[in-house]
Amino acid sequence: MKGIWKLRLGQPAEEGLLALTGACANESLLRSDACPLCSAAIECEQIRERFVLRVPLDPAERLYGLGLGFQSLTLNHSVRHLRTDHYGGRDNGRTHAPVPFYASDAGYGIFVDTAENISFYMGGAVRTDAAVPPPEKNRGRDDDWRCDQDARFVEISFVGSGAEVYLFAGESLRDTVAQFNLLCGGGCLPPKWGLGFWHRMHIRHDEAAVTAELREFADHGLHVDVVGLEPGWQSNSYPCTLEWDRERFAEPAAFVEKLRQSGTRVNLWENSFISRKSAVYSRLLPFCGSHQVWGGAVPDVTLPEARELLLRHHEEQRAGVSGYKVDECDGYDGWLWPDHACFPSGHSATAIRNIFGVRLQRLLTGLFSKRGERTYGLVRASNAGAAPLPFCIYNDCYDFNQFLTGLATAGFCGVLWVPEVRDAATPEEWVRRFQLSALSPMLMLNAWASGAKPWKFPEVESIVADTIRLRRMLLPYLYNAFYTYRTEGVPPFRPLVMDYAALRGAEDAASGRLDDTDNPYELCEVADIVDQFLIGDCLMAAPMLPGQSERDVILPPGRWYDFHTGEPMSGSIRYACPLERIPLFVKEGGMIPLLQPDGSLLVRCFGAHGSCTLYDDDGETTAYENGCHALLHLSFVRNEQGVHGTCTIEDHGWQTAYTNVIFH
């Protein structure tokens, strides 16, 4: 049971999420035989102006997805009114990536392809005429009364004339999610420099300040792979000209080239609300919405004319930079255009809001790909169809647990989430935040407001430096994980439950205690495992939280090894961990290639024997899309004399630099 089917609900307008985001749904993946899930069981109804879809649900199923969340992983019993917005402290559907896709651990997934706001009732809405109503209890007497009712259906509703609905069948949650990602075109493959160390500088830095700050980094032995320039690079921001401030940066192209020569790329902050002072304003205005944002005109990004003007303006102002950070395309609600705004394309304001971030990602990705380059950037809003677009989502929150949960939920919706470092109250927190960021899609210090440097706490400067070094050493492994994302759709960072269905977390009975203020409905929470996650094929991280000196770690079935010591372990363990160490575990037979400063590859081998294939290419152009790459077939056997490894290089038009391979 593996495949994708498409259902047609009503009369889908040409306004699906995939169409409006410009995604190329890979419909070659669609199966034409009868779908095992939707024979007669899925019900569809039109009620007034709404479409309602009812998908059968077994109470034993566990549901995941519906976009980027920060509180919990399990969706059962929740209601999500999906709508693009800055996360407001509750997983209620208003979020940066409100992706209308969910996966069940019963082996299927559902994606409703509408750009309109859509509501999902994840097993709490019970019809009065339900064939199998939940048992009736008496709260006044029955201790087993439950607030949550187990509905036998997920109910989905949205306003519109119809939508296409995709069904995915997979043997595991990972399979199901991978198929969703493949339908959207496969995951992104960032350039190698994007997986290095990012530093975003203070909003008002000019060329001299940037140069001086990079020199400071060098003095501290730190190399910045990507420097981020914040609003101050523009001649006007909030609203934006998207043009260089020539007082701060007299010769942008020369400046950017100079940085590039020294191995530092430039990423530019922007939002897409265009100032009257911008050269593109008057030409763009006819293709903008009825309402401004911060005084800036809002391009109707569904119109080719608007996109073309934006693209050309970016080209004119690019000055050799390598990417962008697209801010505020999500909201906050109070600052975006209102729901009744009009756009010249005729698309609704809510639909444009839901696709705005994806369209900008696609436009900016194209800016580079048309010249054969790759990019990697940041964005604050995304949605379905964005998996192939090399952007990471960030926001203004800063809670460590929420950052962890974000990593887990992002894995279920085809987006990347970055737990950036901004500040810390203690040296210990500073280190733990760097460690988490180093094990995420992007290692970034974002000092746009604080001006913080990695050596903010001198007593842990060397630990932070080592953390950045570890990230560099992991590059070949991380890059390979992204390649698997690209070609197989498997998220490079994902929660345990995606690979190990049994690790879905039980209900925490203690959490169900009645409290008239904090828990008046005696709700039991599901103890989702979000403080551990998988990276690539064989690595598992269990980051230490600020304040922890030891923690519980759940090792999935089989034997695992401590990445640092090689010690074998299994089951549930208590793990003590000094500040300088990130708890990392490798699966039996796992091989972790570590890039050494001299360019050689030290392959750490765990267990008795194993093999893997390591992907490599030029790391910065789009030549790989035409098959230009190399594969390193690695294998090892451990015996009494030690580890015996072999490496066979398969050359597909790219001569890998990883020629010196040492097994350990």
Place this chain on the structure above:
Amino acid sequence: MKGIWKLRLGQPAEEGLLALTGACANESLLRSDACPLCSAAIECEQIRERFVLRVPLDPAERLYGLGLGFQSLTLNHSVRHLRTDHYGGRDNGRTHAPVPFYASDAGYGIFVDTAENISFYMGGAVRTDAAVPPPEKNRGRDDDWRCDQDARFVEISFVGSGAEVYLFAGESLRDTVAQFNLLCGGGCLPPKWGLGFWHRMHIRHDEAAVTAELREFADHGLHVDVVGLEPGWQSNSYPCTLEWDRERFAEPAAFVEKLRQSGTRVNLWENSFISRKSAVYSRLLPFCGSHQVWGGAVPDVTLPEARELLLRHHEEQRAGVSGYKVDECDGYDGWLWPDHACFPSGHSATAIRNIFGVRLQRLLTGLFSKRGERTYGLVRASNAGAAPLPFCIYNDCYDFNQFLTGLATAGFCGVLWVPEVRDAATPEEWVRRFQLSALSPMLMLNAWASGAKPWKFPEVESIVADTIRLRRMLLPYLYNAFYTYRTEGVPPFRPLVMDYAALRGAEDAASGRLDDTDNPYELCEVADIVDQFLIGDCLMAAPMLPGQSERDVILPPGRWYDFHTGEPMSGSIRYACPLERIPLFVKEGGMIPLLQPDGSLLVRCFGAHGSCTLYDDDGETTAYENGCHALLHLSFVRNEQGVHGTCTIEDHGWQTAYTNVIFH
């Protein structure tokens, strides 16, 4: 400039909020001359399926209202998507009373009479073609860059065919709000017993436990005016039979009568999701919605048949009780019917959600008024049109500041808010919570889960008892304040700004400091004054917060007096306050009649001279609606010998018991 005008927007369906809640809009108040506000300035547009209303806004105006909020009073720049729900931690429109009415301190108010969800953009939505666009700033350089844009319009949008819009003109915010309340039929006048001391007992108490607990109260010298029975009184709850559990209460009517003989009324908890086990279930089912809540059928309260069945069932089970607490008619979102639910009346699920609580209040009020009695109760959802209905809103939050803000915002939307006492971490918090509750529409200890008693902290038992006594002494004054609510629409509890426009609070410049996590947009908050409020004509409360031993108090213009000491004061003061005292201040010339244990009235007089009229009636029947009442005309002059007071009683068919009046 004072009056009410009505505009017609599009083709209003017969589904306005007033119509669906069964409110009798007092259209005799409408003026027929040209409205000074709406000549040409108010714009109206139909965009797709939405109606958009644009109301001019001057940047100097301050806006208030849009239902019960808990974070702030001032609405400017906010977006509210009104929808009935349990308050979720943000003032975003999802709340217990999402009343689509707002008032401007420029002397007008707007009420959009639609039961559908409706969005208000309170001066942040700026059109790209705005005649007066806000000045453009550069965040990269200008220190006076502001995130909030000053739009010159409030924009209001909702889906539907149209709506009636009411415009109110008033000389002060109080006038404007009073006119809104009068249009809705005037405020409620609770029975006198409702203004006494309420105690809600543990969910599983039976007759013996209730009796024993009341005896305990008596042993502690405390009289309970209203005892609240929680879900356990019913034979089934969650879902509800609305029928007595005969094992716990063998003879309900005799039990209730016995309590009444001893001066204690009974209030019954319920929600309106009907169990299959209820005698009314099968007859009600045809008039119920498509989806159940907690296994209970949801009556379509817009149908007379459903209301009639519910009314009769309540009558059959009433057993002499004096009122109800209607729980969970607001949500939480996850437990109510979904937005796509169908109701036999054909009204939308969202509209029914927005009026459900009001309809239940009206139904239960009618249960008593048809037999000439008054009631006073609790409800968790309300809306426009509920001002005449004697119910207080409560919720599951427990933050002291939010409770204060709730009192302030409730005053702007024709509802009553009760800061109930549930529990406390310290004796001091316990006292401060009782003190706040004693100065609110309802003094209530809600021990449904905690089982707490007023003497929970023995060291402050006497202070709590004194607080309850103070509440009783204030009865004549509070009752009079409610009479003013009833006849003139003036809220009995209201924030200072409603009477004193100058006390609207300034922007707190310190709050606008850039913080990349807590305040990335450098927002300045308005320091609304919500920790002080007016009660009736001449009393102002400035409750102490837990942890405070002294606080700042802003006295409105003129001379004020310390209620406790009589000391005159004015301006902004620092007020030190021992635990046993509630900071209370009386306006120059104010008179506070205090009911003494012997039935006499001690009128505390403040200042040189003053006069007032004190309303009185039987306090429990509806005879007052036919004019049956008494008026006590009180006046005083203070000279060197002391206070000389006069009292003239105007008898309108009711002989007041306040015949022994002492001035002090």
